[in-house]
Amino acid sequence: MTDVTQPLASQCPALEGRDDRKSAAIAANQAKPAEGTRKVGRFAELRDIFRSPQALQGMKGADFFAGNGNPDHMPVFFLDGEAHKRRRSAIARYFTPKAITTRYHDVIENTSDYLMAELRRNGSAVLDIIAFQMAVDVTAEVVGLTEGDSRAQANRLRKMLGNKLLGNPFPPLAMIGKLWLGIQLMNFDRRDVRPAIAARRKAPREDVISHMIREGYSNRSMLIECMIYGTAGMITTRELITMASWHMLEDDALKQRYLAGSEDEQFAIIEEILRLEPVAGMLYRRIPEEGSQGTCFSLDLREANIDEEVTGPCPLALDPDRAKRMKQSGNYMSFGDGPHRCPGAQLALHETRVFLDKMLRLPGIRLAKSPRVGWDESIMGYELRDAIVTCDPA
Numbered sequence: 528m529t530d531v532t533q534p535l536a537s538q539c540p541a542l543e544g545r546d547d548r549k550s551a552a553i554a555a556n557q558a559k560p561a562e563g564t565r566k567v568g569r570f571a572e573l574r575d576i577f578r579s580p581q582a583l584q585g586m587k588g589a590d591f592f593a594g595n596g597n598p599d600h601m602p603v604f605f606l607d608g609e610a611h612k613r614r615r616s617a618i619a620r621y622f623t624p625k626a627i628t629t630r631y632h633d634v635i636e637n638t639s640d641y642l643m644a645e646l647r648r649n650g651s652a653v654l655d656i657i658a659f660q661m662a663v664d665v666t667a668e669v670v671g672l673t674e675g676d677s678r679a680q681a682n683r684l685r686k687m688l689g690n691k692l693l694g695n696p697f698p699p700l701a702m703i704g705k706l707w708l709g710i711q712l713m714n715f716d717r718r719d720v721r722p723a724i725a726a727r728r729k730a731p732r733e734d735v736i737s738h739m740i741r742e743g744y745s746n747r748s749m750l751i752e753c754m755i756y757g758t759a760g761m762i763t764t765r766e767l768i769t770m771a772s773w774h775m776l777e778d779d780a781l782k783q784r785y786l787a788g789s790e791d792e793q794f795a796i797i798e799e800i801l802r803l804e805p806v807a808g809m810l811y812r813r814i815p816e817e818g819s820q821g822t823c824f825s826l827d828l829r830e831a832n833i834d835e836e837v838t839g840p841c842p843l844a845l846d847p848d849r850a851k852r853m854k855q856s857g858n859y860m861s862f863g864d865g866p867h868r869c870p871g872a873q874l875a876l877h878e879t880r881v882f883l884d885k886m887l888r889l890p891g892i893r894l895a896k897s898p899r900v901g902w903d904e905s906i907m908g909y910e911l912r913d914a915i916v917t918c919d920p921a
Contacts, residue, residue, distance in 0.1 A: 542844035622873065811825060
């Protein structure tokens, strides 16, 4: 067993030639830049494009998500320039370190505790399901979707987000996918969003729905914003928790180092896993040119995160001391960069840290079945499903 008191970097050249990524094979087969775009993979070039004041969001779907003709109610993900800056400033208070420690700490702790207690009672759990429940409970607190049963809400969202027929090349199946999504979206609206809106109209709170009510959003715009905020926070955090758990449960030295470490050391381990295994693999930006749409760039986060100019040697090896040694942000490009950098990055890291710390301390915890690795075209990222964790029953 590796001496957990020593940084992994000190064991070089033992790291030479190692590839600790678990999603590399499927990404190599599936991660393709969108047609008509220019792929960029160098870290410095990605950073320059992300931070460029000329760069515009390249995500598809802005027309579908338009806020009932009111540009002020367009989802923040599709805005650019001053409009985006104003909206980000308005919601920034929901994602500050102070908000995480004072407003969301209890829900993070309490959700982790009841999930771990249930795991102990049953002796086993499906890892991605309990990870998703964690993400749903925390995101619901931020957004304000707290008026119903969180288990039922998680089940509804899992059905809605698990729709694999959307975009199917066979038109009848694609149509079925759209109808299924519509039914699930109406169910989400009726059971989760509208009760939350009604409650916040009577008693506003410090959450996104209360903010939207104050700003005069229509019910449709609030539903769309809830769906985008919710799915962005829930999908990505589920995969991060599951992937980090997979690494820890298959590497006892890493697990022991995590359990013995301070909070900062635990964050460093999670961020290094995320550097190797970014949940979203490709983001898009467009730089217009006079008289034309300009160039659309496919920004390859996976490739940027293993650029030796910023990672140092052995970029495919999991080395929690890497970022500190290289004086880099630990997650590198995993949350993007620039004005559109993921606003919930710190929240996702905090809930992942707490979940892992509690789960890895359970007596006899082990990975009884490794996850099935799939692919999500919408984010050009991996999906981890059906992993089983077991522990000594209470």
